């Protein structure tokens with residue numbers, strides 16, 4: 001097995017390798033916290049790794065009231081627990097929902113303005129009191145979101161049914177632990193869905209317009225790692241090397257998408273808000289539909305990706321065929337209908353997709369009607385014609 005242990009210093013301090021959860025106390029010290037609150041999701045509340053984390057931190061308190069698509073109410077409850085326990089930092093442990101909630105709790109802990117004042121619009125983040133942002137240590141237990149190296153949290157506004165991005169540069173965790181032993185127990189379908197989310201992050205970042213060769217280099221290697229190791233991690237969940245490489249790929253995806261995302265995420269966000277679907281799974285279903293719509297704008301880029309992946313057919317169609325085959329191999333449904341999505345609110349989904357911050361990263365502009373058409377195609381399983 002190749003070496004899967006290392007310490008990295010960008011985009012933040014990352015300690016990668018099997019068994020490194022045991023270094024959590026040192027990570028908290030390095031991040032400058034002495035009374036951390038562990039934020040995790042309901043599913044991990046009674047899990048052995050949560051208990052071990054608390055034990056290593058001298059019996060640290062655990063807040064586990066976090067749902068799959070966390071809302072402002074979850075953040076509010078987390079903040080109450082944080083203040084009640086006089087904590088001075090957050091250990092965010094779990095999948096994207098727990099990481100995002102933990103990060104936003106740490107961010108909000110010393111703010112006086114309401115949460116939605118810090119939505120990722122223009123320079124709204126400068127409204128925040130930087131001194132009121134508590135340090136964060138992030139420990140992902142899925143390999144997909146990459147939120148552990150992101151500077152934002154996605155929180156659902158239940159009143160408007162919209163997922164909002166709360167952003168501040170200081171939401172970047174001070175220390176990240178990428179311990180593949182924590183992802184060993186992930187069921188196959190969660191491994192597949194989250195792993196494909198990492199792929200979509202890299203893919204959309206690579207195809208987003210703008211000058212950012214650094215992000216593009218990370219994105220290309222991230223996609224190569226997913227192509228090589230996601231099938232292995234799905235075939236054998238105990239494959240520690242595949243698990244370690246997928247954790248790296250997930251962190252690389254989120255690092256790359258500082259360049260931008262695109263139409264897949266623009267649609268997946270409102271679909272997740274309205275239908276409570278799994279984020280990674282939603283992206284995995286939608287990806288080929290948006291690829292086809294964007295075809296003319298991304299054919300050169302797709303050829304480059306196909307070469308990096310070592311495909312025999314290094315054309316747009318070759319990459320598309322590979323994506324479709326990978327989805328099938330990993331048990332991802334072909335249509336949104338199969339994951340419980342219908343077209344009742346298709347016009348609303350179209351409008352909100354066009355307004356989603358991710359839409360700005362799509363290689364071609366798509367209006368509300370265009371997004372609605374792609375959404376309907378993804379429900380029905382029709383490949384859209386290229387725009």
Ligand SMILES: [Zn+2]
Pocket residue numbers: 145197201265279280283
């Ligand atoms: Zn995503």
